[in-house]
Amino acid sequence: MGQADYRSAGAWRTAHRHPLVRRVNHWLNVVLVVMLIGTGLNIFGAHPALYLGQYGSEFDQPVLSIYAVNGRGVTTIGSHHYDTTGLLGFSNGHSAAFPSWATIPSYRDLATARNWHFALAWLLIINGLVFWVESLRRRHIQRDLLPTRSELSPRHVLRDIADHARLRFPEGEDSNRYHILQKTAYLSVVAILIPMMIVTGLSMSPGASAVAPWIVDLLGGRQSARTLHFITMWALIGFIIAHLAAVALAGVGNQLRSMITGRWRFRADGAWAGGAPAPTTLAEDVR
Amino acid sequence: MAALTLAGCDKVIDKNKDMLRSVGESATYRWQRLIQGRDALAREFSAADISPRFKSNGSHTVASDEYARHVEEGFVNWRIAVDGLVRRPVSLSLADLRAMPQRTQITRHDCVEGWSAIAQWTGPQLGRVLQMAGGALPTARYVVFHCADNLGGEPGKGGAQSPGQYYESIDLIDAFHPQTILAHSMNGQPLGPPHGAPVRMRIERQLGYKQAKYLERIELVDSFGRYGMGRGGYWEDRGYEWYAGI
Numbered sequence: 001m002g003q004a005d006y007r008s009a010g011a012w013r014t015a016h017r018h019p020l021v022r023r024v025n026h027w028l029n030v031v032l033v034v035m036l037i038g039t040g041l042n043i044f045g046a047h048p049a050l051y052l053g054q055y056g057s058e059f060d061q062p063v064l065s066i067y068a069v070n071g072r073g074v075t076t077i078g079s080h081h082y083d084t085t086g087l088l089g090f091s092n093g094h095s096a097a098f099p100s101w102a103t104i105p106s107y108r109d110l111a112t113a114r115n116w117h118f119a120l121a122w123l124l125i126i127n128g129l130v131f132w133v134e135s136l137r138r139r140h141i142q143r144d145l146l147p148t149r150s151e152l153s154p155r156h157v158l159r160d161i162a163d164h165a166r167l168r169f170p171e172g173e174d175s176n177r178y179h180i181l182q183k184t185a186y187l188s189v190v191a192i193l194i195p196m197m198i199v200t201g202l203s204m205s206p207g208a209s210a211v212a213p214w215i216v217d218l219l220g221g222r223q224s225a226r227t228l229h230f231i232t233m234w235a236l237i238g239f240i241i242a243h244l245a246a247v248a249l250a251g252v253g254n255q256l257r258s259m260i261t262g263r264w265r266f267r268a269d270g271a272w273a274g275g276a277p278a279p280t281t282l283a284e285d286v287r
Numbered sequence: 288m289a290a291l292t293l294a295g296c297d298k299v300i301d302k303n304k305d306m307l308r309s310v311g312e313s314a315t316y317r318w319q320r321l322i323q324g325r326d327a328l329a330r331e332f333s334a335a336d337i338s339p340r341f342k343s344n345g346s347h348t349v350a351s352d353e354y355a356r357h358v359e360e361g362f363v364n365w366r367i368a369v370d371g372l373v374r375r376p377v378s379l380s381l382a383d384l385r386a387m388p389q390r391t392q393i394t395r396h397d398c399v400e401g402w403s404a405i406a407q408w409t410g411p412q413l414g415r416v417l418q419m420a421g422g423a424l425p426t427a428r429y430v431v432f433h434c435a436d437n438l439g440g441e442p443g444k445g446g447a448q449s450p451g452q453y454y455e456s457i458d459l460i461d462a463f464h465p466q467t468i469l470a471h472s473m474n475g476q477p478l479g480p481p482h483g484a485p486v487r488m489r490i491e492r493q494l495g496y497k498q499a500k501y502l503e504r505i506e507l508v509d510s511f512g513r514y515g516m517g518r519g520g521y522w523e524d525r526g527y528e529w530y531a532g533i
Contacts, residue, residue, distance in 0.1 A: 047402050
């Protein structure tokens with residue numbers, strides 16, 4: 001958490017929660033990830049079919065494919081066919097795996113999409129390295145993100161899930177720290193999902209994979225790596241949607257402000273707004 | 288509103304792509320060469336891994352009477368010139384190539400589009416072929432491959448519209464790499480027109496578009512700038528990276 005700088009404003013307190021580097025990391029990542037997804041979907045459109053194993057092309061059985069036929073968009077998953085006209089396969093009057101509002105560039109241009117995708121990937125890696133170095137140095141990972149033993153108990157996890165389902169978000173001093181679902185989500189992104197995007201991405205590189213072909217084998221082959229790259233992207237999109245929803249529902253003003261100015265506002269413990277019964281916080285469970 | 292944003296985004300993307308391509312590509316080329324060393328080998332497979340069907344991409348043949356005649360003749364009169372910055376320019380026939388020590392490799396072809404196919408390729412290493420020409424002069428930095436096929440500019444593909452003659456280029460590290468061969472046979476059979484008969488390059492640590500088909504001439508140069516739009520290859524002239532390791 002770093003050094004908290006408490007300044008009382010009546011019953012309200014302000015904590016310096018997010019240092020500048022973390023905030024810059026965060027917003028840079030927003031831009032980078034959105035653009036990587038957009039260029040990635042454009043690249044996917046050059047061959048909108050996914051396979052498993054070391055090889056795969058039009059003559060092989062795809063696990064997923066998106067195409068257009070007679071002005072209709074079709075998506076196949078395994079042996080199931082779906083009419084996805086207007087979104088996947090055929091939209092805005094022309095055939096495209098993903099619609100023009102979702103791809104960067106909006107029109108078909110594999111060369112440009114690749115130029116941007118790989119340049120942005122470099123920035124993502126640099127941004128990620130800065131995040132990790134800074135976060136380890138400031139013990140953000142160790143103190144704020146790593147779950148404690150008691151947080152991992154099933155009772156504790158289920159209670160956090162229930163609180164989320166009831167849209168009951170932490171208040172008071174308890175709001176000034178991450179809870180188990182948050183920790184799991186954020187750690188998954190920085191320690192699993194983003195690294196997986198990079199590893200699966202590099203596995204598709206004939207130059208990089210020559211250095212350690214066993215990594216590609218571990219993933220199931222070059223085409224499996226491509227499929228995993230695509231699936232992991234959707235896990236990231238899922239995180240983004242859940243993250244935006246939680247931010248919106250848990251006090252969007254304070255949330256956004258804290259990631260812009262770094263200051264997180266909360267009421268000192270013991271004083272709850274509006275006289276409502278204090279929600280059961282998980283603070284006492286945490287050691 | 289959305290349409291304006293899209294158009295605006297496209298413009299920004301388009302105007303800056305050259306700068307990004309060169310900076311990003313440069314970084315990628317350098318770090319990949321650094322971690323590969325000279326000899327990191329692309330994965331080789333067993334016969335059981337060979338793709339049952341390997342699609343033909345780019346040109347499927349050369350649309351000329353001359354080429355049709357070569358096909359009929361079994362390419363006995365086909366010659367591949369090895370010249371430019373070499374000590375002794377030579378002209379090699381298929382028989383010459385087959386008489387040299389051969390390398391057979393079962394490797395995976397990765398197309399820039401995203402698909403992959405595995406096949407067995409046989410042919411002499413480019414390094415040995417260059418030795419037949421007395422080796423590279425000290426001023427040589429790149430190998431340019433000149434091909435018989437003409438893709439006619441491909442207006443629908445975007446990017447600069449250079450002449451349609453296919454050509455490619457690699458650096459000397461890839462030129463002397465053990466897996467860089469002049470493949471005259473595929474899956475145990477002489478190469479067919481769809482895959483670049485009589486000879487196509489295999490450059491196994493880069494994407495498919497680098498691996499020129501219908502090879503006519505191998506030229507050592509100090510710069511590939513005088514060909515096409517100066518980017519080092521048919522597809523490079525149209526916006527793709529020269530270093531296609533990724």
